[in-house]
Amino acid sequence: MKARITGVATYLPERTLSSSDVERRIEGYAPHRGIVERMTGIRLRHVAREDQQASDLAVEAVRGLAPPGAGADADLMIFASASQDMVEPATAHIVAAKLGLSCPVFDVKNACNSLLNGIQVAEALILSGAHRKVLVCSGETPSRAIRWRVRDRAQFVDSFAGYTLSDSGAAVLVEADPERGIFHRDFSADSAAWAVGTLPGGGSVHPRDPEYSYFQGDGRRLKEAFERIGPDIFLNALKRTGLTWDDFAVVAVHQVAMPYLRFLAEVLDIPEDRLVVSLPDHGNCASATLPLQLALGSWEPGDRVALLGLGGGISMGVMLAEM
Known part of the structure; x- marks a missing residue:
């Protein structure tokens, strides 16, 4: 199953x-x-x-x-x-x-x-x-x-x-x-970098102070933290399955800024025609970004899709699925 x-x-x-x-x-x-x-x-x-x-x-x-x-x-x-x-x-x-x-x-x-x-x-x-x-x-x-x-x-x-x-x-x-579905998934984290980007209000640290109810973070340090982890989690998904990005109808990547998306696509060698670029017209949709790209992308039942996640904390994840 x-x-x-x-x-x-x-x-x-x-x-x-x-x-x-x-x-x-x-x-x-x-x-x-x-x-x-x-x-x-x-x-x-x-x-x-x-x-x-x-x-x-x-x-x-x-x-x-x-x-x-x-x-x-x-x-x-x-x-x-x-x-x-x-x-x-x-x-x-x-x-x-x-x-x-x-x-x-x-x-x-x-x-x-x-x-x-x-x-x-x-x-x-x-x-x-x-x-x-x-x-x-x-x-x-x-x-x-x-x-x-x-x-x-x-x-x-x-x-x-x-x-x-x-x-x-x-x-x-x-x-x-019984026939098809998710066939690979892998996740990693570098939790030592949790403080790079936060919304600190509402919890036990700052339960009521409105000053802490805003996003705060350092984009440069966040980019550096992701680069320290490196792209292996994504590249290993291809090695372990014997596939290339050309085998996927859609490669959905979490998107926060176009320069970083271009950098990541170049490092991973993702073909431009497999990417769904949602950022310019929709912004960073947080956890809804990957399903948004599936909704915008062109795929049919039976096609393979790749979901590449990046999140504060920081964490990375990859999921490969046959739709």
């Missing part, structure tokens, strides 16, 4: 902000015009309505699965996202209540690799025989943690990662299949 991805859907809020809009919205410090798009390659990002929560974005994505109601008979639902409605209870319960589901639910959280890890957990539970149809969904609302009132250049640099982020929802169905 294998675990196959049988459905993928995403939800993108209608409201968008251009990089020029972002720069104009910043108060207190005036960044150089054009710096956000020049440094990241991002033209647009999506912003949820004030009355939309992370759970709502996940619900909208689930409702977009085909055929309609495809996830209604899932025997497990996992909410896998960097965002959450509240600290307690698990956001999965709120999503399930809004969808009218009565199956077991729980959350999986690992920054931008949350949904990829959610699929990993779903596969393991299917292979164990505990479940046969798992709905994995995400709702990302990082726009709520962007610092708009900026004191000086140093604080602008520390807050810069937030200006790349985009609100989005995603849903992935994973089902038991």
Whole structure:
């Protein structure tokens, strides 16, 4: 028995902000015009309505699965996202209540690799025989943690990662299949680099101080941390399966900035026609990035796809699947 991805859907809020809009919205410090798009390659990002929560974005994505109601008979639902409605209870319960589901639910959280890890957990539970149809969904609302009132250049640099982020929802169905499905997965972490990028508020360290409710991080140090781990986890996936990137209809890569995407694609020698470049028109959609690229990409049942994940903490993951 294998675990196959049988459905993928995403939800993108209608409201968008251009990089020029972002720069104009910043108060207190005036960044150089054009710096956000020049440094990241991002033209647009999506912003949820004030009355939309992370759970709502996940619900909208689930409702977009085909055929309609495809996830209604899932025997497990996992909410896998960097965002959450509240600290307690698990956001999965709120999503399930809004969808009218009565199956077991729980959350999986690992920054931008949350949904990829959610699929990993779903596969393991299917292979164990505990479940046969798992709905994995995400709702990302990082726009709520962007610092708009900026004191000086140093604080602008520390807050810069937030200006790349985009609100989005995603849903992935994973089902038991006797013939095809996920055939390789591998994950790694360098947890010593956890402090490079954080959203420190809301936990036991800073439970109530609003000053810690914004994204902060050092993009240069984050890039260096990923480079220290190196690309072996991705290249070894090809070696162990005897495949090349040309054997995949889509190679989905988590995308935070175009310069780093180009660097990674060059190091891994990924053909340009296999990449789905979502970043310029959608921004960094956090854990919804990989399913967004599957939704935008061109593939058919039976095709192979590769999912390459990068997340704060920091972590890396690769999953190869026959759809």
